[in-house]
Amino acid sequence: MATDRKPIVLDKELEVYRSVMETPKEFRNGFTWVAVAGAFFCGLLMMPGSIYLSLMTGGGIAAAWVTLIIFSEVSRRAMRTLSRQELVILLMVAGAMAGGGPIGDLVWRQYFVRSDAVRDIGLLGRFPGWYAPQPNSDAITDRTLLHSAWLVPIVLMLFMHVVGTVKHYTLSYFFFRLTSDVERLPFPFAGISAQGSMALAESGERKTTWKWRMFSFGAVLGLAYGTVQVGVPLVTGALLTKPIMIIPLPWWDATTLTERLLPATPTGLVIDLGLFIVGMVIPFWAVMGQAAAMLLTLVMNPLLHHMGVLTRWQPGMETIATTFNNSIDFWMSFGLGVMGGIAVISIIQTVRDLVKKARELKKRRQEEAGLAARRENIWETPAGRGDFSPRIAVMLYGLCALVVIKLCQMLVPSFPLYFLFGFTFLYTPLLSYLNARLIGICGQHVGIPFVREAAFILSGYKGVEIWLAPIPIDEMGSGASNFRVKELTGTNFWSHLKAQGLIIPLSFILSFLFWGFIWKSGAIPSEMYPFVQKMWDLRAKQTVLMYSATLDMEGAKPLFFEALHPKVMAGSFSFTLVAFAVMSALHIPIMAIYGFVQTVGGMPHAFVSIVIGALVGRFYFQRRFGQKRILEVVPVISAGYGTGIGLIALLGVALNLIVSAVSAAPF
Numbered sequence: 001m002a003t004d005r006k007p008i009v010l011d012k013e014l015e016v017y018r019s020v021m022e023t024p025k026e027f028r029n030g031f032t033w034v035a036v037a038g039a040f041f042c043g044l045l046m047m048p049g050s051i052y053l054s055l056m057t058g059g060g061i062a063a064a065w066v067t068l069i070i071f072s073e074v075s076r077r078a079m080r081t082l083s084r085q086e087l088v089i090l091l092m093v094a095g096a097m098a099g100g101g102p103i104g105d106l107v108w109r110q111y112f113v114r115s116d117a118v119r120d121i122g123l124l125g126r127f128p129g130w131y132a133p134q135p136n137s138d139a140i141t142d143r144t145l146l147h148s149a150w151l152v153p154i155v156l157m158l159f160m161h162v163v164g165t166v167k168h169y170t171l172s173y174f175f176f177r178l179t180s181d182v183e184r185l186p187f188p189f190a191g192i193s194a195q196g197s198m199a200l201a202e203s204g205e206r207k208t209t210w211k212w213r214m215f216s217f218g219a220v221l222g223l224a225y226g227t228v229q230v231g232v233p234l235v236t237g238a239l240l241t242k243p244i245m246i247i248p249l250p251w252w253d254a255t256t257l258t259e260r261l262l263p264a265t266p267t268g269l270v271i272d273l274g275l276f277i278v279g280m281v282i283p284f285w286a287v288m289g290q291a292a293a294m295l296l297t298l299v300m301n302p303l304l305h306h307m308g309v310l311t312r313w314q315p316g317m318e319t320i321a322t323t324f325n326n327s328i329d330f331w332m333s334f335g336l337g338v339m340g341g342i343a344v345i346s347i348i349q350t351v352r353d354l355v356k357k358a359r360e361l362k363k364r365r366q367e368e369a370g371l372a373a374r375r376e377n378i379w380e381t382p383a384g385r386g387d388f389s390p391r392i393a394v395m396l397y398g399l400c401a402l403v404v405i406k407l408c409q410m411l412v413p414s415f416p417l418y419f420l421f422g423f424t425f426l427y428t429p430l431l432s433y434l435n436a437r438l439i440g441i442c443g444q445h446v447g448i449p450f451v452r453e454a455a456f457i458l459s460g461y462k463g464v465e466i467w468l469a470p471i472p473i474d475e476m477g478s479g480a481s482n483f484r485v486k487e488l489t490g491t492n493f494w495s496h497l498k499a500q501g502l503i504i505p506l507s508f509i510l511s512f513l514f515w516g517f518i519w520k521s522g523a524i525p526s527e528m529y530p531f532v533q534k535m536w537d538l539r540a541k542q543t544v545l546m547y548s549a550t551l552d553m554e555g556a557k558p559l560f561f562e563a564l565h566p567k568v569m570a571g572s573f574s575f576t577l578v579a580f581a582v583m584s585a586l587h588i589p590i591m592a593i594y595g596f597v598q599t600v601g602g603m604p605h606a607f608v609s610i611v612i613g614a615l616v617g618r619f620y621f622q623r624r625f626g627q628k629r630i631l632e633v634v635p636v637i638s639a640g641y642g643t644g645i646g647l648i649a650l651l652g653v654a655l656n657l658i659v660s661a662v663s664a665a666p667f
Helices: 012-018 033-045 047-056 063-077 084-097 104-112 116-121 148-182 190-197 206-239 273-279 284-306 319-367 370-375 390-411 417-442 451-458 478-488 493-521 530-550 566-585 590-599 607-625 627-664
Strands: none
Touching (some): 033 084, 033 493, 047 627, 063 084, 206 273, 206 627, 273 607, 319 417
16 A cells, blocks of 8 residues: 655645645554443533533534543553554544534424424425424424434434445545545645644653643633633523623624624624634635635625615614525525536536546556556555455445435435436535545535535425435545545544444434433523524524425515526626636635635624634744644644533533433422
């Protein structure tokens, strides 16, 4: 197996990221009893904290790092040092278990099927039983998952989770072999991910003392800031009727304060020290592209309002209402055009690079000996990494895909079958390969807009069921980067697969228990959960906007088609092509180009802290300590910060669970 790589992209910004790590020559099993114990530990103790934090702030906790610290310290005191591979798999398992699990989607559904957005468009009570119970069902009014009305949605979700995992693993592996082993793309950000995963892997060595110092420093920052940000709301929410928030969550909304100067413009600030830290390690030019897009958006919104384009906005609207109405008037169409432009650019670049790479491979095979040629044959199985035959991967994907097609046909029998086959065997593989190459070259990915929506509309299907069915349209190119991360850490691929076999059932069981208890304890969303109280409303409105495309509105124009403006789409498509060409001619880094075109029109609330962090990191810390050194240190500080936040959240959650249990007791 080849370990030397010949990148095809020569970009100074990316060269730094490519050089962070080198491919090891030895691969070991990382799935041991340590990973099993870590999964139970993190699932039982960390998952409830992650759920609470996601409902309050939209973020999570670094529960995986807490688990990693505890297990590495216990093992070291037991005179056993955990291997790098064990720590990598432990980090993966703990992170998956701490994410909240899949049952959270069912809690979203109970809100969505009875939301104001659904009621306003006339869909109340029209959702199928395999998606969610009816709004007046005891399963929803009593806030319980232990009801027969939830049985079919849960079984369907579990089935699709298992089948989807097999599909994703097999197709991602195939494209990893193609893009990494055959085409030898650099995967610049895989090194950063691997470096962060192994920040504590050598904790017993004297040379890594700096990692513990930086991790501890980040943890202290997290403890201090987390006490104010989430600790106070959690404690006061458990003891009072309404939580006290010293720092506004999920953001400080300034839209109504700036509406005279910036009409029809959502403004605000996410006050989060973690975003500042993250900004220092995100590629600088990507952040600068996003900053330029934010400034352009702040200028465009008032101009569009004065030009009579943003007509739905009214004074007094806050961020959510302003964002949604602006999307109908302009930004949804603008975004579709931008995504179309990026897709065209990406396809052109991919075809160009494929032709160039094919010529290089042909020439190399003519010049080199047979061994080098065999190493670049995708159908050969390298030894030592835990590889398996790509032919088996393709066959397993095809088998699972056929099962999903049959299931969709049963749920929505009137939807044309040829669309399902086209999604499964044409669109998904092509898009996944395109994204695997883009991630391998520059760390970016692209989605071709409006494919699923256009198929639903062109099919002539009427109803809401098609939007809810597990239509087999996926993007699996990002999984190729995950395999590259495992390769860089020297972790046998089978370790990852065995870990998935543990995560799937355990996360379902624990997720069911914790989400069921939290939902039973209080309504979701509510004032106790400010993030979902705001964002679920916006999400429901945007979802209903899409669903209206296939609804029979009895002669009225569906809201979806009111939001489609062909001239705006054509203009933004052209704008994207021109902007990309101009920026390329000026030799602006490619990450700045993608950051700009993908961010324009978005909400600026979270980007302000990221931009400040990027500027401070670039012009102070990197000049003082060096760019590569900062890229090594800041991920460790960020992990420590997340750990500190997580510890505070866990204490607050424990108090909430105790109060809820006591208040529900019959004595």
